[in-house]
Amino acid sequence: ETGVTQTPRHLVMGMTNKKSLKCEQHLGHNAMYWYKQSAKKPLELMFVYSLEERVENNSVPSRFSPECPNSSHLFLHLHTLQPEDSALYLCASSQEGLAGTNTGELFFGEGSRLTVL
Amino acid sequence: GQNIDQPTEMTATEGAIVQINCTYQTSGFNGLFWYQQHAGEAPTFLSYNVLDGLEEKGRFSSFLSRSKGYSYLLLKELQMKDSASYLCAVRDLGYGQNFVFGPGTRLSVLP
Numbered sequence: 562e563t564g565v566t567q568t569p570r571h572l573v574m575g576m577t578n579k580k581s582l583k584c585e586q587h588l589g590h591n592a593m594y595w596y597k598q599s600a601k602k603p604l605e606l607m608f609v610y611s612l613e614e615r616v617e618n619n620s621v622p623s624r625f626s627p628e629c630p631n632s633s634h635l636f637l638h639l640h641t642l643q644p645e646d647s648a649l650y651l652c653a654s655s656q657e658g659l660a661g662t663n664t665g666e667l668f669f670g671e672g673s674r675l676t677v678l
Numbered sequence: 679g680q681n682i683d684q685p686t687e688m689t690a691t692e693g694a695i696v697q698i699n700c701t702y703q704t705s706g707f708n709g710l711f712w713y714q715q716h717a718g719e720a721p722t723f724l725s726y727n728v729l730d731g732l733e734e735k736g737r738f739s740s741f742l743s744r745s746k747g748y749s750y751l752l753l754k755e756l757q758m759k760d761s762a763s764y765l766c767a768v769r770d771l772g773y774g775q776n777f778v779f780g781p782g783t784r785l786s787v788l789p
Contacts, residue, residue, distance in 0.1 A: 603780055666711055672720060
């Protein structure tokens with residue numbers, strides 16, 4: 562148990578569906594992240610929220626839409642996805658310090674395995 | 679830009695020692711991390727280096743040379759449960775202080 566919970570663990574959706582992934586962290590951290598993990602590829606950073614403000618949008622297609630209503634919750638809204646979006650989506654959190662002192666490690670959730678048909 | 683390189687796969691025998699290497703290029707180095715990821719599970723934090731030298735944590739040690747852009751993770755007295763992927767990640771000041779991950783090294787420990 563890492564203190565970061567993701568639901569659902571598995572999701573199968575058609576290309577025209579709308580679904581959402583949910584992440585909740587119980588660690589009191591001030592930053593949350595979405596990563597994409599595809600087979601044989603490095604973890605790809607998608608979005609970063611620090612103090613509930615989005616600070617990174619790593620050229621992610623608009624069919625992925627993040628939402629961070631508070632420091633403990635993070636959502637990834639999915640709409641008209643493509644088969645190549647099938648992957649493991651990992652949520653993570655960390656405790657960020659002052660500028661130049663960010664050394665907090667990431668705590669990951671178990672991931673949501675997404676299959677797009 | 680960022681680039682992190684690790685071997686794709688390694689195999690070792692139970693009870694042995696294995697060294698997993700990682701080389702990196704970043705715009706602004708601010709720490710190197712190693713994570714362990716068992717199949718179907720979340721990556722978990724193993725170690726952190728920001729200064730040159732060796733950090734030891736039980737059976738696991740991690741080494742960093744900033745001038746060479748090089749790190750390694752050393753696993754001693756290998757156990758079957760050490761079979762997993764090992765991810766090298768660097769905090770990059772030129773990337774918003776965010777983590778850049780390597781492709782991961784899949785380690786298989788054989789009896």
